[in-house]
Amino acid sequence: MPSNLDAQSIAPHPDHDHQACIDSALAAARELCRDKQQKLTKTREKVLQLIWGSHRPIGAYSLMDALAEGEQKRVAPPTVYRALDFLLELGLIHRINSLNAYIGCQDPSHEHHCYFLICTSCNLAVETDPGPFQAAVSQLKQQSGFAIRQQNMEFNGLCPHCRELSE
Amino acid sequence: MPSNLDAQSIAPHPDHDHQACIDSALAAARELCRDKQQKLTKTREKVLQLIWGSHRPIGAYSLMDALAEGEQKRVAPPTVYRALDFLLELGLIHRINSLNAYIGCQDPSHEHHCYFLICTSCNLAVETDPGPFQAAVSQLKQQSGFAIRQQNMEFNGLCPHCRELSE
DNA sequence: TTTATCGTGTTACAATATAACACATCGATG
DNA sequence: CATCGATGTGTTATATTGTAACACGATAAA
Numbered sequence: 001m002p003s004n005l006d007a008q009s010i011a012p013h014p015d016h017d018h019q020a021c022i023d024s025a026l027a028a029a030r031e032l033c034r035d036k037q038q039k040l041t042k043t044r045e046k047v048l049q050l051i052w053g054s055h056r057p058i059g060a061y062s063l064m065d066a067l068a069e070g071e072q073k074r075v076a077p078p079t080v081y082r083a084l085d086f087l088l089e090l091g092l093i094h095r096i097n098s099l100n101a102y103i104g105c106q107d108p109s110h111e112h113h114c115y116f117l118i119c120t121s122c123n124l125a126v127e128t129d130p131g132p133f134q135a136a137v138s139q140l141k142q143q144s145g146f147a148i149r150q151q152n153m154e155f156n157g158l159c160p161h162c163r164e165l166s167e
Numbered sequence: 168m169p170s171n172l173d174a175q176s177i178a179p180h181p182d183h184d185h186q187a188c189i190d191s192a193l194a195a196a197r198e199l200c201r202d203k204q205q206k207l208t209k210t211r212e213k214v215l216q217l218i219w220g221s222h223r224p225i226g227a228y229s230l231m232d233a234l235a236e237g238e239q240k241r242v243a244p245p246t247v248y249r250a251l252d253f254l255l256e257l258g259l260i261h262r263i264n265s266l267n268a269y270i271g272c273q274d275p276s277h278e279h280h281c282y283f284l285i286c287t288s289c290n291l292a293v294e295t296d297p298g299p300f301q302a303a304v305s306q307l308k309q310q311s312g313f314a315i316r317q318q319n320m321e322f323n324g325l326c327p328h329c330r331e332l333s334e
Numbered sequence: 335t336t337t338a339t340c341g342t343g344t345t346a347c348a349a350t351a352t353a354a355c356a357c358a359t360c361g362a363t364g
Numbered sequence: 365c366a367t368c369g370a371t372g373t374g375t376t377a378t379a380t381t382g383t384a385a386c387a388c389g390a391t392a393a394a
Contacts, residue, residue, distance in 0.1 A: 061350070078353090132307065144327075148322045156318075226381080
């Protein structure tokens with residue numbers, strides 16, 4: 001977990017030093033690619049950096065727009081989707097299914113399940129620890145007979161900041 | 168919960184009497200619409216019935232195809248999406264975000280969170296009780312400061328039947 | 335009978351994602 | 365050095381999922 005998150009909450013404080021988030025995410029990505037002998041090409045790195053531009057999920061076509069900023073040519077959809085597939089495969093980003101959008105992974109160092117808190121007002125998405133849920137998951141495996149391989153949780157509601165604003 | 172599910176598991180047995188599932192789902196829908204003073208029109212009922220045609224999520228365009236069977240004219244997308252919106256609103260169906268598909272709700276009598284086990288092999292989707300997860304959710308609310316309003320869980324893996332086949 | 339409301343039909347289009355094939359780069363190997 | 369294979373990208377076209385906008389029709393209340 002990045003150390004510059006709000007001490008009172010797992011949500012990033014609106015005033016936090018976000019450049020530090022971006023930098024540490026890119027550093028982690030370079031390390032992971034080195035370890036797994038994968039190439040973090042310019043396109044892939046740029047897409048990852050743009051995704052880390054905020055703590056809000058961003059769609060593939062918004063990424064295309066962002067990539068086009070200051071460039072002569074727009075890239076075509078397959079270029080972005082290939083980068084996204086690569087980053088997803090390595091666990092550097094997650095897909096938020098309810099939004100058709102993508103967000104940086106807080107801790108790509110190991111594979112893990114995908115638990116997110118998503119603010120319905122400002123779109124902030126915060127990854128959270130699946131740990132506390134695993135007892136219930138074990139019980140469910142037993143009961144259901146399913147061999148559960150993947151867990152995708154999306155909690156929707158108001159983030160601490162938007163709650164204050166709405167009072 | 169329908170009574171004709173596999174006694175050993177919350178997953179419906181491949182050989183279960185599925186017509187009973189359809190019938191009870193439609194009966195429950197009629198009752199709910201009466202209670203809420205909503206109209207279960209022909210289109211809406213037909214869509215619900217088609218969704219209950221299996222325990223597998225079905226996409227909007229597959230529903231359009233199914234609606235067209237034996238008819239002279241195809242309905243246009245808005246017709247299906249309006250019916251889906253109505254059924255979603257009333258809680259008669261759920262949307263499986265990871266599949267862009269829709270499935271009947273096992274228990275529409277009260278609002279509830281959306282927890283599903285989904286077989287990656289045969290697409291079987293089984294709704295499950297959020298109860299065992301709520302202690303962890305409470306803890307998460309405290310910790311995160313989020314006002315969680317909605318929970319969407321999708322577990323992916325192999326259903327009991329496909330596990331046997333894959334051995 | 336008129337009017338308001340609700341549900342549907344129809345056309346067009348937006349948003350998200352992929353298939354298929356061409357080309358380019360680059361390191362390994364003969 | 366030459367070339368071969370693997371990987372990444374460019375390009376065009378298209379598939380899939382979902383909505384906007386406006387017209388029409390039925391029904392029931394005033």
